[in-house]
Amino acid sequence: MTYRNPPTTPRKSATFDDYTLSEIRRAAATGIYDIRGGGAKRKLPHFDDLLFLGASISRYPLEGYRERCDTSVVLGSRHAKKPIELKIPITIAGMSFGSLSGPAKEALGRGATLAGTSTTTGDGGMTEEERGHSKTLVYQYLPSRYGMNPRDLRRADAIEVVVGQGAKPGGGGMLLGQKISDRVAEMRTLPKGIDQRSASRHPDWTGPDDLEIKILELREITDWEKPIYVKVGGARPYYDTALAVKAGADVVVVDGMQGGTAATQEVFIENVGQPTLACIRPAVQALQDLGMHRKVQLIVSGGIRNGADVAKALALGVDAVSIGTAALVALGDNDPRWEAEYNELGTTSGAYDDWHEGRDPAGITTQDPELMKRVDPIAAGRRLANYLKVMTLEAQTIARACGKNSLHNLEPEDLVALTIEAAAMAGVPLAGTNWIPGKNTF
């Protein structure tokens, strides 16, 4: 007699889930690894794991609609003769021309300017659209040197030396041949239609001493006027922040692993770097240990989405945040109105991340002349400005409820964490307790 199990619900493996299985099949069929844009998609400790306490008997709130709550910030006051003055502590992160279309760059400049903040160039240089429409433009100095020239250094309002990015600390970007149009090729002084892999480290330095020399050179070229930022991926935030300060940075930018990229290996995006939340406390601690907190400003990026995220980052000691992905969504990226075309590309709105292929139906991550016409830079810029305004109002609402007349007066004491992990990373108590796991260690 053969024994047969009674029927049960078939059980799939948590380890070999559907996505993992499809990735194994894809790798087996093609022999190539996956490249995509965006940031880490897996669930990570994040700002959602923190809550504000708000006012109570022992804390006095400010009136929501009547009492002032300052949002302005000055960046680069350490050495620069002309520091950057912004109305809001939310900046637009560096995104390359090449990965983004010209109209998208123009829209970023317009939106940032309307909202009183800065935008940033990226790999591939400074476009006239972006310079022309950005009141305050930060010029990136990247390992690839694509599109770099001294004239544009002088036309910028600040310079950002990019050491790394949160999506790929230690890695370089890539721009596939189909996005290398005549214009992109000319700006990068490289051939048209050939895949370009950006360098992962600067050609002329091997460590912090070289960084110090490079920063001095940049100051000389720009007559000590422009603030110099140093951007690092979220790898070793305590030491990277301390070394950037030692090398002379006016502003340190720390980009956590949820940070977006235009194109990188999926395995890299999901497995290298530390979550944004885990980067903040060590970076702030480094500045405090050096007596430089608030003297050298700290910008944090990677997965910032709303005013609560902004307020939480500021409460942990950050001076400003920077956004990439969310700004693209505000412009129209991944908009459900293009759903039929996303479906033709084998994806859906909200999941489209093959930005490197240059076929973006929304016209943002493409160099296709027809697709990019879908971006109206004026309307898209206005949407970005609206979104920045809402984020700022949301952050102010929270700050007032915590009794703060400036966003920068928010403090760790205003926060609790929902999980032990977030409590340890952010250095705030677990909700309902006065326990800060791992206090003074990281």
Ligand SMILES: Cc1cc2nc3c(=O)[nH]c(=O)nc-3n(C[C@H](O)[C@H](O)[C@H](O)COP(=O)(O)O)c2cc1C
């Ligand atoms: C389309 C795209 C292009 C990017 N290009 C660059 C770049 O050229 N240089 C750079 O330092 N970072 C680049 N980044 C990373 C952003 O500057 C920023 O660190 C990141 O997007 C922040 O995370 P968020 O997208 O979650 O806001 C890019 C990001 C995106 C989404």
